Amino acid sequence: MAANRIAxxxxxxxxxxACATLFVTRYWVNRACIAAAASSCRLEDGSNVTGGAMLWGGVAVVLAVLTLRSALGKRR
Structure with a gap:
């Protein structure tokens, strides 16, 4: 069971x-551009980023909490 918990x-x-990385690269770095455009922002490399990328931050937080719960959970 311990191996299962570790995995x-x-x-x-x-x-x-991975979700935290997506949040930082798709939203946090470009938040000023997204706010100025009021919806989406086209970057120099041609990619289009939107405020919806903020969702990755929420997913990352939920997964981090689940990780802590799994790591520090009650030992059976």
Whole structure:
């Protein structure tokens, strides 16, 4: 059972890190441009970012909480 808990914790941590990376790269870095455009912003590389990318931050927080709960959960 301990191996199962460790694997679950590592998977959750990896998913949380991936979502946090998406939040930072798709929203946080470009938040001023998104706010100025009032909806979406086209970057120099041609990609279009929107305020909806803020959702990745919420997903990252939920996954981080689940990771902590899995790692620090009650031992059976």
């Amino acid at each position: 679950r914790t590592l998977v959750l941590a990896g998913l949380a890190a």
